[in-house]
Amino acid sequence: MAESRRSNKTRSRASIDVYWKRAQGRPPAFETPEDLWKSCIQYFRWVESHPLVEEKVNVFKGLITRYEVTKMRAMTLSAMCLYIGITLETWTQYRKKDGFSDICTRVDEIIKSQKFEGAAAEMLNPAIIARDLGLAEKRQITDETLGGGGALTDAERIHRLNALAKTIQRRLEGSGGNE
Numbered sequence: 001m002a003e004s005r006r007s008n009k010t011r012s013r014a015s016i017d018v019y020w021k022r023a024q025g026r027p028p029a030f031e032t033p034e035d036l037w038k039s040c041i042q043y044f045r046w047v048e049s050h051p052l053v054e055e056k057v058n059v060f061k062g063l064i065t066r067y068e069v070t071k072m073r074a075m076t077l078s079a080m081c082l083y084i085g086i087t088l089e090t091w092t093q094y095r096k097k098d099g100f101s102d103i104c105t106r107v108d109e110i111i112k113s114q115k116f117e118g119a120a121a122e123m124l125n126p127a128i129i130a131r132d133l134g135l136a137e138k139r140q141i142t143d144e145t146l147g148g149g150g151a152l153t154d155a156e157r158i159h160r161l162n163a164l165a166k167t168i169q170r171r172l173e174g175s176g177g178n179e
Contacts, residue, residue, distance in 0.1 A: 029086050033099045039084040040107045046083065047073050047114075075111045077158040 029038040051070040054116035058065045081091050097106040112133060129135075152160070 004131075029084070029090065030094070030100075033103045036084075036100060037092065037103050037107075040080065040103070043080045043109065044075065044081040072118050074118060074124050074129070075114045077108070077111055080107070080111070123128050 015118075030039065042174040050073060052073050054071055055070045056067050056069055058067070077091065078088060081088050091104065115124060115133060116128045116135075119126040119129035
């Protein structure tokens with residue numbers, strides 16, 4: 001009987017210890033900014049050494065040839081967080097910590113720079129990267145650009161927008177979509 005009481009106390013104490021550890025929170029993934037920086041560098045090296053691979057098919061005189069083309073892999077903050085074993089929320093918390101904020105800013109700038117340079121060299125899709133970086137060109141259609149010369153009614157605006165959409169569609173179809 002005394003034996004069973006002892007094991008209950010042991011189990012109870014173990015439960016308290018587990019609860020206490022959870023209540024204190026998980027220890028930080030990176031103790032120092034240098035540890036975080038080293039992990040980020042490992043991710044950058046991994047991206048460079050693991051490009052995306054596209055399989056291409058070429059047909060010439062009935063002969064089918066398959067070959068692979070390597071493509072630049074865009075760095076992303078979410079992929080880096082997965083690689084180094086933290087969440088985006090944890091990354092946000094590191095941005096606020098003394099000593100870590102400079103590292104986080106540097107990493108953010110490296111990722112943005114890699115995407116921008118890859119898009120500028122057309123190694124990455126420029127349209128996708130421009131949107132991702134908030135660089136997409138925005139055009140505003142006003143009543144004046146629709147040829148209204150002043151304020152248009154909603155019905156007139158809709159009619160002119162539909163006409164503009166049809167014109168654009170015809171131009172794209174006429175150019176084979178290469179415009």
